[in-house]
Amino acid sequence: MRQTVSKLKEFLQIEAVKQAVGRAAKRLAGRNRASGGLQAVFQKELADNFSNVRFTIIFSLIAVAGISAAFAAAQNIREAAGGSGAEFVFLRLFTVSGGSLPSFVSFVSFLGPLIGLAIGFDAINGEHNKGTLSRVLAQPIYRDDVINGKFLAGLAVLSLAIFTLGLIVAGLGLFFTGVPPTTEEVVRLLMYLAVTVIYVGFWLSLSLLFSLLFRQATTSALAGIAVWLFFVIFAGMLVGIVADNLFPVTDQSTADQVLRHVRVKQGLARLSPTVLYDEVTVTLLNPGVRTLGPVMIQQVSGAIPGSLPVGQSLLLIWPQVTSLIAATLIIFALAYYFFMRQEIRAG
Amino acid sequence: MREDAILIETKNLTKRYGKITAVAQLNLAVRRGEIFGLLGPNGAGKTTTILMILGLTEPTEGTVLVGGCDPTRNPLGVKRIVGYLPDNVGFYTDLTGRENLTYTASLNRIPGDVAKKRIGHLLQQVGLEKVADRKVREYSRGMRQRLGIADALIKNPRAVILDEPTLGIDPEGVQELLALIVRLSREEGLTVLISSHLLHQVQQICDRVGIFVNGRMIAQGPISTLGRQIAAGKPQEIELRAEPNNASLLATLQTLDGVLNVERQGETVLVRCRGPEDLRPQIARHLIQTGFSLFHLRARGQDLDYIYRKYFQGGGASAPDGL
Numbered sequence: 076m077r078q079t080v081s082k083l084k085e086f087l088q089i090e091a092v093k094q095a096v097g098r099a100a101k102r103l104a105g106r107n108r109a110s111g112g113l114q115a116v117f118q119k120e121l122a123d124n125f126s127n128v129r130f131t132i133i134f135s136l137i138a139v140a141g142i143s144a145a146f147a148a149a150q151n152i153r154e155a156a157g158g159s160g161a162e163f164v165f166l167r168l169f170t171v172s173g174g175s176l177p178s179f180v181s182f183v184s185f186l187g188p189l190i191g192l193a194i195g196f197d198a199i200n201g202e203h204n205k206g207t208l209s210r211v212l213a214q215p216i217y218r219d220d221v222i223n224g225k226f227l228a229g230l231a232v233l234s235l236a237i238f239t240l241g242l243i244v245a246g247l248g249l250f251f252t253g254v255p256p257t258t259e260e261v262v263r264l265l266m267y268l269a270v271t272v273i274y275v276g277f278w279l280s281l282s283l284l285f286s287l288l289f290r291q292a293t294t295s296a297l298a299g300i301a302v303w304l305f306f307v308i309f310a311g312m313l314v315g316i317v318a319d320n321l322f323p324v325t326d327q328s329t330a331d332q333v334l335r336h337v338r339v340k341q342g343l344a345r346l347s348p349t350v351l352y353d354e355v356t357v358t359l360l361n362p363g364v365r366t367l368g369p370v371m372i373q374q375v376s377g378a379i380p381g382s383l384p385v386g387q388s389l390l391l392i393w394p395q396v397t398s399l400i401a402a403t404l405i406i407f408a409l410a411y412y413f414f415m416r417q418e419i420r421a422g
Numbered sequence: 423m424r425e426d427a428i429l430i431e432t433k434n435l436t437k438r439y440g441k442i443t444a445v446a447q448l449n450l451a452v453r454r455g456e457i458f459g460l461l462g463p464n465g466a467g468k469t470t471t472i473l474m475i476l477g478l479t480e481p482t483e484g485t486v487l488v489g490g491c492d493p494t495r496n497p498l499g500v501k502r503i504v505g506y507l508p509d510n511v512g513f514y515t516d517l518t519g520r521e522n523l524t525y526t527a528s529l530n531r532i533p534g535d536v537a538k539k540r541i542g543h544l545l546q547q548v549g550l551e552k553v554a555d556r557k558v559r560e561y562s563r564g565m566r567q568r569l570g571i572a573d574a575l576i577k578n579p580r581a582v583i584l585d586e587p588t589l590g591i592d593p594e595g596v597q598e599l600l601a602l603i604v605r606l607s608r609e610e611g612l613t614v615l616i617s618s619h620l621l622h623q624v625q626q627i628c629d630r631v632g633i634f635v636n637g638r639m640i641a642q643g644p645i646s647t648l649g650r651q652i653a654a655g656k657p658q659e660i661e662l663r664a665e666p667n668n669a670s671l672l673a674t675l676q677t678l679d680g681v682l683n684v685e686r687q688g689e690t691v692l693v694r695c696r697g698p699e700d701l702r703p704q705i706a707r708h709l710i711q712t713g714f715s716l717f718h719l720r721a722r723g724q725d726l727d728y729i730y731r732k733y734f735q736g737g738g739a740s741a742p743d744g745l
Contacts, residue, residue, distance in 0.1 A: 115528040206512025213506035214529040215498045419478045
């Protein structure tokens with residue numbers, strides 16, 4: 076009974092979201108009739124992004140890394156699959172690291188942000204330095220059409236790139252392993268790719284923000300790379316140090332103290348979008364993952380190992396997904412704010 | 423109907439950046455169909471004024487009206503009727519000239535076939551039809567400026583604002599560009615607001631000019647009356663050259679009514695008069711009657727050279743005294 080109620084609630088929420096999106100789309104369309112700038116900017120930026128050399132370079136790098144990772148995984152998949160049952164072989168293609176190569180998902184998690192950064196880092200300051208921004212803004216379009224168009228075009232291009240890459244790897248996997256994916260696996264894979272789009276979208280909005288805050292394209296690129304390195308490499312170490320100092324754990328520590336230490340560490344780590352994204356990835360692509368927090372031995376004892384259905388996995392990572400979306404939107408809102416207030420001067 | 427003849431009007435327009443006042447109490451009126459020159463040294467506040475007219479910057483005080491639209495309230499209304507060539511205009515260098523114009527046309531929601539025709543026509547008018555399909559990267563500075571003018575005209579505007587259009591172009595190119603602006607203005611009945619710090623280059627095509635120094639308009643009107651406006655109330659200086667150039671020349675000039683003193687400056691003789699009336703006719707008549715031959719006679723402070731030297735050379739940092 077309770078399940079049905081919660082399901083109903085979920086459904087209603089989804090309906091509410093749908094309605095809100097519909098209303099927003101209508102409003103957007105209504106405004107489009109007034110200016111049409113968004114569409115023009117979107118089309119121009121889309122064409123630009125596809126012919127963008129930087130984007131092509133980064134995407135090729137990720138494609139090569141991802142495909143070779145999946146290829147290596149396919150070689151090892153027999154023994155990997157033999158170890159823990161033959162379930163979800165297809166998804167292992169993405170998560171298993173083969174030989175000396177890391178897995179496909181870790182490559183995407185590590186390099187994916189670079190796609191976002193490559194698209195966005197000179198979006199505004201580049202136009203500013205070229206002297207095109209004042210010319211474009213002197214046309215009868217709303218000022219926010221420019222930044223919205225750029226963001227949406229970037230999002231469209233990176234969605235296309237990510238889905239293409241994911242589906243290429245899936246196809247290759249099918250070819251090499253000969254194991255057809257189940258419906259559930261396909262659903263999980265598509266969800267994973269969708270969350271990846273949001274994650275890379277976060278980096279896109281961050282680089283847009285930097286392209287507004289810094290006048291030089293090189294500065295904004297370096298700032299983006301610095302943040303990327305911080306979250307991908309240093310944030311984890313830093314969180315460990317902070318947690319160790321706040322709640323030191325020794326051999327004599329009680330279970331309570333250890334638990335507090337772990338909770339603080341995890342809580343701090345979750346401030347990083349990379350950590351959130353990795354948690355989502357693990358849960359979506361490993362149906363066996365049942366919890367992301369600390370687990371006591373007593374809690375595990377007697378549990379029957381098994382996998383979660385898609386809905387339950389999604390429920391587990393829902394906070395992470397919403398946080399990622401929120402982070403992306405907050406950063407974009409900041410960029411929007413700065414753009415609307417920016418002084419427009421050529422040269 | 424009288425008011426209708428004014429297309430761009432500012433009232434007490436002021437812009438402050440913190441403590442610095444970029445534009446102070448500017449009252450400007452540009453009439454329909456005229457070429458108005460906004461002339462002033464670098465940093466005088468010309469670009470700031472233009473940005474406020476276009477609604478790209480908000481004024482601190484005062485109002486702007488462009489064809490009845492307030493750019494702060496209704497920037498789109500203004501941008502629909504005003505074309506703008508920014509200072510240091512830039513284009514997407516990896517697109518061709520034609521593609522750049524097509525993008526601007528799409529931002530103006532001009533339907534494809536109309537845009538195509540208009541772009542072809544404009545490219546021909548600015549003389550770029552041969553290079554229209556080359557990447558803008560290969561364009562010279564002068565070509566970019568001409569492309570910028572075509573770009574400003576795509577929306578079929580009632581007025582165009584050109585910010586420093588002659589900057590960085592060779593003298594021949596400047597003449598061509600100015601001729602183009604005049605032709606377009608006359609043929610299409612276009613109102614043109616042109617800003618420049620190159621007084622001599624631009625004043626020749628302007629119906630009226632405003633001299634803009636340190637955020638203030640110090641004189642406004644047709645070129646011919648400007649010098650008089652600026653020199654008003656100050657002793658007049660007349661320079662002349664006459665033969666025989668000897669001591670009796672100075673002595674005879676000294677005897678004239680209204681002359682304060684006479685001074686020799688190399689070849690020329692400088693006569694300071696009490697003003698405000700112009701003594702040149704009396705001087706000429708007197709010199710000829712007394713047997714001198716007159717070679718040169720010019721009133722200082724009434725022409726643009728004087729204005730130029732006073733405000734434009736040396737960065738124009740000196741405050742306009744007594745004005």
